[in-house]
Amino acid sequence: QKEVEQNSGPLSVPEGAIASLNCTYSDRGSQSFFWYRQYSGKSPELIMSIYSNGDKEDGRFTAQLNKASQYVSLLIRDSQPSDSATYLCAVKGSGGSYIPTFGRGTSLIVHP
Amino acid sequence: GAGVSQSPSNKVTEKGKDVELRCDPISGHTALYWYRQSLGQGLEFLIYFQGNSAPDKSGLPSDRFSAERTGGSVSTLTIQRTQQEDSAVYLCASSPQGEGGYTFGSGTRLTVV
Numbered sequence: 698q699k700e701v702e703q704n705s706g707p708l709s710v711p712e713g714a715i716a717s718l719n720c721t722y723s724d725r726g727s728q729s730f731f732w733y734r735q736y737s738g739k740s741p742e743l744i745m746s747i748y749s750n751g752d753k754e755d756g757r758f759t760a761q762l763n764k765a766s767q768y769v770s771l772l773i774r775d776s777q778p779s780d781s782a783t784y785l786c787a788v789k790g791s792g793g794s795y796i797p798t799f800g801r802g803t804s805l806i807v808h809p
Numbered sequence: 810g811a812g813v814s815q816s817p818s819n820k821v822t823e824k825g826k827d828v829e830l831r832c833d834p835i836s837g838h839t840a841l842y843w844y845r846q847s848l849g850q851g852l853e854f855l856i857y858f859q860g861n862s863a864p865d866k867s868g869l870p871s872d873r874f875s876a877e878r879t880g881g882s883v884s885t886l887t888i889q890r891t892q893q894e895d896s897a898v899y900l901c902a903s904s905p906q907g908e909g910g911y912t913f914g915s916g917t918r919l920t921v922v
Contacts, residue, residue, distance in 0.1 A: 740914060799854075
């Protein structure tokens with residue numbers, strides 16, 4: 698059973714702070730990792746993908762991957778109230794599977 | 810089209826009736842996925858289509874659920890004899906050849922009364 702675990706939150710941070718969202722996964726052979734943002738009542742939106750160990754930066758977002766420890770994280774710098782949403786971690790496993798496993802998401806609240 | 814299009818956006822149906830949900834993926838995307846999301850719950854995988862290959866139906870919850878994809882493009886998810894527990898948002902997503910992340914449609918909110 699492939700599992701992707703996220704703290705459900707809510708994670709509350711003040712405006713301008715760094716929000717750190719974490720995700721652990723059970724399938725050691727996983728190859729592809731994604732972060733989606735889902736606003737309340739809306740569908741998920743892909744914001745980051747990462748495939749190799751280390752950091753990947755895109756604007757205020759940084760994805761960090763550590764395959765040895767089986768975790769992937771998302772950092773949001775200079776958090777804004779508009780970043781308030783649920784963040785879903787998705788992991789594509791080994792064996793050529795194209796069906797990722799989604800975590801249940803972490804709710805982020807950025808307060809002014 | 811520019812994005813993944815789903816219709817209808819909302820559907821209210823009586824228990825026991827059949828419903829059809831439609832998904833039109835991004836042009837050129839060969840991979841198409843159906844998920845459902847119940848209130849406050851995570852994404853539940855239903856079915857995956859890749860090109861002309863046989864679909865992966867491993868997520869369908871019962872034989873009341875079926876889906877087809879015509880011409881490698883538009884897909885229809887059919888739920889027969891709907892039950893109240895089928896009430897959820899049904900999301901379609903597509904991607905180029907199954908690689909990379911998805912683009913999701915805006916979903917169909919199904920309410921069974």
